[in-house]
Amino acid sequence: MAINVSSAINAYRSAAASATESMQSSSSPKLAGTTQSGGTGFSDLIKDSLKEAVSVQRNAEEISLKGIAGDADMRDVVLAVNNAENTLNTVVAIRDKVLNAYQEILKMPI
Template structure:
């Protein structure tokens, strides 16, 4: 694990936030009311932060400056976050496939 991995987490979170913010706001939603895109953006950002926290804990432990319990806790939190992201992705794909199967 390296600092490059933590940079990749950050870049992925930034790219996801950029892709969510692209587009016109002609969807009829009230500005600032929150919505699915805000929730998704927040979740992606938190997932990236969890990964970066785990990477930083691992780097600190490799230098001998961190407690092993802190490292294991950070890695477990990052793993749980990743599993949640994958589960949400799977449900979104299922919903999309269900929409595709609907008769016109």
């Protein structure tokens, strides 16, 4: 069974929406998933993190190209590539955790 991140995010959104509806119907004063300070939501946090990861990857590519052209120090190239590798490993680990959580939610009885 192939599960991708977008289906996990859609499942999270639908679960959050149904939780919000049930809380509104019970006239609860506080909604699930909201912050009192008006902060960003979970999906915004994920989007910002992924944008930052893409930025790190692009920076590593640019520095690598400069290194190939002889315009960058080898130390800078190694640091940028190492940082990009660490970022990619972190993104993959988080993706795996989200997918495992999604699969566990699917196994829960309704």
